[in-house]
Amino acid sequence: MKRIFVIILFCKCCFVLCLPTVFAKAVASQKWEKSLVDIEISQKRYDYFQPWAPRNEIIEKQGVVVNGNFILTTAQYFNNSINIRIRKGGVGKWWDAEVKTIDYHANLALIRPKAQQFFDGLVPISISEKLPVNGQIDIIRWRENLIELRKAEITRPVIKPSVTSWLAYLHLEANCDIEGAGWSEISVLDSRLCGLVESQDGTTLTIITASMIKHFLKGATSASYRGLGYFDFVWMKGQNPDSLAWLGQTNPAKGVIVIDFAGRQRTNSLIQRGDVIVKIDGFEIDSEGYYKDPRYGRLLLEHLATFNKWAGDSIKIELIRNGSVTNVNYVIPKANFTDELVPFAVYDKEAEYYIAGGLIFQPLIIPFLKSWGSDWERKAPFRLAYYTRQKPTDDYQSRVFLFMVLPDRYNIGYQDCRFMVVDKINGVKIQNLKDVKHAFENPTDTVHIIEFAKGEQVQRIVLDASEFQSATRRILQNYGILYQYVISN
Incomplete structure (x- = not known):
């Protein structure tokens, strides 16, 4: 009996000792509930193997309230957004929102609700004046309608590109046992924002620092946003x-x-x-x-x-x-x-293509090459990946390639041609799809002549110009493709 009493007394003491910790976590959760925001993005996504058939996806990520009645988040996934909604408190009503300023090189964005009443009861977060280079920080997010807080150990500051650009700038790397991060979770030191989590690789988090965030906010809230630069x-x-x-x-x-x-x-x-x-x-x-x-x-x-x-x-x-x-x-x-011969990314534009007699032409861009996965530099077609290591010239500021041929009696014999970079069409030097469209509108005599870059397995394709229009219409109908081309301004 005495032993049971001692055990009960010990359990009560442990409960009392734990109360301050439980209370502190509850207070912290209430604090962050007033600053953290859920963001839902309806986005148009493109499969570059079928660029005429986009699909809609819904992405959910995090945001945090900052001064000026704005919500700060990463720029990732706002590309080609159709609708943006935000929610406070982890549950309840969704509010329509819009992008105020976005910088894909910095991977940062400011959004705002269309109704300012959204900010009622919310508190903007303070931003840290100094960047921690070691020690522990907190990673905080909404998860399943509750505030989740995890400890992370800073490993090093590092200069590296963001996930949305080739531009390298200062990040923090930290080690954390959190799962599924990289959706703009906040990192906090002494109750102040010290960064946003932009990606996770295993237990390593890459964090956009408070110094870059403050720099971005200063520019984003000014009369004109000049953007980031680099040493060329x-x-x-x-x-x-x-x-x-x-x-x-x-x-x-x-x-x-x-x-x-x-x-x-x-x-x-x-x-x-x-x-x-x-x-x-x-x-x-x-x-x-x-x-x-x-x-x-x-x-x-x-x-x-x-x-x-x-x-x-x-x-x-x-x-x-x-x-x-x-x-x-x-x-x-x-x-x-656009400074690169093969652009790293094309944001907020539809996937471009041009179909001519069953031949599908596309601009050569890295998002297409990434269709082969994270190891695309090794797995993508060698002739296409080769151009990512080349620079623009006076003759070619960008390149267009033949993606594939939709088989039809009109293009018989060419159905196996694919992944070949175009030099000229009907004598017109081809740098973009506008050039392609213009060239096919002006045939050479009675034929269309497509010439490819030196070293390609096929150097020339010749098509009958008199049947070109009717064949193109038939092929579009047979393959269920609504538009012959999509070309951005």
């Missing part, structure tokens, strides 16, 4: 002392060598191939491309193009050219997806 020069490490000495740099532990330019090289760029960059914005650049940041430690030089900088801003670069020290005021170019 390609550099190599200056670890070979002989190379540095040949270029006039006598300090072998300092500087990187400019070897090329990304995308379209600007004619007004003050940087040249062979320059040794030794300082950017007053920070010394070591031979591996890092500088010592007073806030976050050793970071890649790319951070200096996005930290408190916008496209069009000027930044001082000290370099060595032909053995002499030179200072230039480098104007940061704006990040554009």
Whole structure:
């Protein structure tokens, strides 16, 4: 009997000791219930193997209320959105919303409800003034109508691209046992927002930092949003002392060598191939491309193009050219997806195609190549993937390819042709589908002549121009395709 009494007494003591923790979690949940928001996006999704047949999908993600009666979230999944709804409290009424500002390079978006009454009872979150580079943070989200809070351990700050762009900027990586994250969950330190979770790989979370969020909010709420920029020069490490000495740099532990330019090289760029960059914005650049940041430690030089900088801003670069020290005021170019020969992404546009006598033409873009999965660089057709490593030229700013041929008596003999890059149609140089449409409207005598890039298995296709229109209509009808083409403005 005495033993039972001791056990009961012990259990009561444990219950009393646990009360503060339970109470604290309940208070925390009530606090975040007033700031976190559910977002539902109705989105049009495209299968690039059947671009004429889009499907609608519904995506649910998280958002958080910020000053100015806006909701902050990641930009991911707003592409080609049809309708946006938001909900507070984890349950109840859905409210219609719209995008105020979106930046796919930063992977950040501001949305707002169409009725301001939505904000009644909600509290904007405070944003951290400093970025933690180690220690623990909280990951918080709505899940099954309840607030879920998990601890995460910061592993490192890192310069890497966001999931929606090729542009690299500062992120945090953290280790957490949460499941199914990467939907704009908030990360919190001392009750202040220190980031948004943009992706998860195993137990590793990639987090957009508070510094980028504050920068984005400042621009997004201004009269005009200029967007982010980047350094358009390609550099190599200056670890070979002989190379540095040949270029006039006598300090072998300092500087990187400019070897090329990304995308379209600007004619007004003050940087040249062979320059040794030794300082950017007053920070010394070591031979591996890092500088010592007073806030976050050793970071890649790319951070200096996005930290408190916008496209069009000027930044001082000290370099060595032909053995002499030179200072230039480098104007940061704006990040554009169209700067690449094969664009990384095409946002908020319908999937483009043009069907001509059963031949299906599409613009060459990386979203198409990603149809082969995450390992697309190895699995996608080699001839197409090859162009992702090429740059725009004066002749070709973008490329178009023959996707496949819908078999018909009109195109017999060509039905196995596919994945071939087009050079010309009827003598017209082809860079986009507008060129394709124009070329087919102007046949060469009585035939249409499609010429392909050097090295393709078939160099030329010739089609009868007199039967072209009727054959195209028949093929569209036989295959149940409503429109001959979709071409964006």
